[in-house]
Each structure stands twice: as structure tokens, then as C-alpha cells.
Amino acid sequence: MQKSFKEPKPTLYVVSTPIGNLKDITYRAVDVLNDVDVILAEDTRTSGVLLAHYNIKKPLLSYHEFNKTEQESKIIGMLNEGKSLALISDAGTPGISDPGYEIMTRVIREGYYVVAIPGASAILSALVTSGLIIQPFTFIGFLPRKITEQKTCLKDYQNRKETLIIYESPMRIEKTLSVLYETLGNRKISLARELTKTFETIIRTTLEEASKEEMNTKGEYVIVIEGRSEHDLPMLDVKSHYLALIQEGYPPKDAMKIVSTKHKIPKNDVYRIVKID
Secondary structure (H helix, E strand, O other): OOOOOOOOOOEEEEEOEOOOOOOOOOHHHHHHHHHOOEEEEOOHHHHHHHHHHOOOOOOEEEOOOOOHHHHHHHHHHHHHOOOOEEEEOOOEOOOOOOOOHHHHHHHHHOOOEEEEEOOOOHHHHHHHOOOOOOOOEEEEEEOOOOHHHHHHHHHOOOOOOOEEEEEEOOOOHHHHHHHHHHHHOOOEEEEEEOOOOOOOEEEEEEHHHHOOOOOOOOOOEEEEEOOOOHHHOOOOOHHHHHHHHHHOOOOHHHHHHHHHHHHOOOHHHHHHHHHHO
16 A cells, blocks of 8 residues: 555655646646656656756656666665655656656555655646547557557447547547547547647547648647447347447446337347347
8 A cells, every 4th residue: 555645665756747738737747856866767858958947956867768777776676775756758747648658556565665655647738628528538549550550449439439549649640630530430529739849739520521621740640539439339149249338347237228119029039039039
């Protein structure tokens, strides 16, 4: 059990940093970065700009996708010495499409604390300005690079009703939009680019229209996609519909009732089909 403030221990602070605008950092984040012994940074040059802006002068240790394994022992060693550390990424919250997960789990296994210092979020900023249903939503992150793998991944989300959120680079945005339209069909979307910066742009359109447009190739994109509506869902046969509801977590009794209503047949007939067919 972790009691972050009642029983102090050496701690790894997971600190959210601005996603663009340097003003989007919390007072608490600045305090923590000033108080820790060492700051783990994805790119020390990028982080150096932020730290210099707030006059934070702490030793930096490089921690990124390509050296995270070799740096683990150093990090655990510093915690063993009683030091506390802050983990930051180039933008946003470490671990969200950025390095962090592995060291967080290792620190927890070693018996030390992992404490989040929340802040700016590209996911939430894009979602609340999208004009689409805010909850529930599913964050997919970056899609695989290969188109065939993208389509395979997206098929798992074809019939999901919640809003979907995807990250994409400006150089791949046009191809990705075409794959999304081909795989998910025409849906409402929001494309958020350069969030919190001077050239922040939010385009609310459809996948069909977006797949035809030439996109700006500067700035990372957050794609917010409308979930599949009930009237768009294909009509499953009785047994498939029942099994799909069970897989979603519905109790058998509730699943029977839903299928009975949807297919306009008595529950006894649903039971017979499901159990005997």
C-alpha cells in the first residue's frame, strides 16, 4: 500500500509538462522539479528549454526509448541512496505514448513510490474541444506503421460506440485518414493540431471529407473519431448478438432481455436459440 504523504519514501515523480505553451505547467510541478535530486528527461535539450524558463537547475539524466533498459539500474541505485527523482517527457505525461511505463513498474516492484504530478493533456484538450461525445472514450495512441497492421488494429474498434482518439505525425496524417475512412466508414471527426500553441488549429469535419483534403504537415495531430452509432451497427443474428453482449460484460439475464427486445422475439426463443442452436 502506498501512502504518498503519510509515509515518505524515495519517490519517482511522474511530472506532466506543457504540450506546447510553456505557461501550461502547474505550480506543484515547478515545486517538485525544484525539490527532486535528479530529473530524468526524454530529450535533455528539449527539457532544458522548459527548465531554463522556470530557472530550475537540477542534474539531468537522459531517459528515452533507446536507453531505458540500461538506465534502469542507475535509477534504482539512486532511489536506494534515498534520492527522489522526477520523470518528464518532451511534452505531456510520461508513459502516454512516451517512455515511462517500464521504469514506473520497476520502481513499484522495488518498493518505492510512484507519484503523479498531473498537468496538460493533448488527449483531453482535443477531446473536450472536438464537439463529439466526451465519455466514454478510448485512447488508441499511435497506430502501427504498416497499413495492413493499421487495418487489423482498427477492425477491433469498428463496432465500438465510444469516441476514439488517435495520435498521428504530420507526415503520415493523410495516409492514416484514408485508412480510417476505408476501415471505419464515414464518421464525424475532429483534427487538433499544434494544441496550445500560436497556430493551434481544430478542424471539425468527417472522415470522408478529411480523406480528400491536403493536410498541413507541421505539428502533431490528435484525431478524435465519433463512435459507431446504434443505427449503424450491423444486425447480428440472435446468438452472435447474445455472445457479443456477454463478451462486453453483460450478465446472461440482461443479455437475454436486450436481445429479446432488439430482435422482437420472446426471451424463451432467445434461450432456445442460444442454448440449442
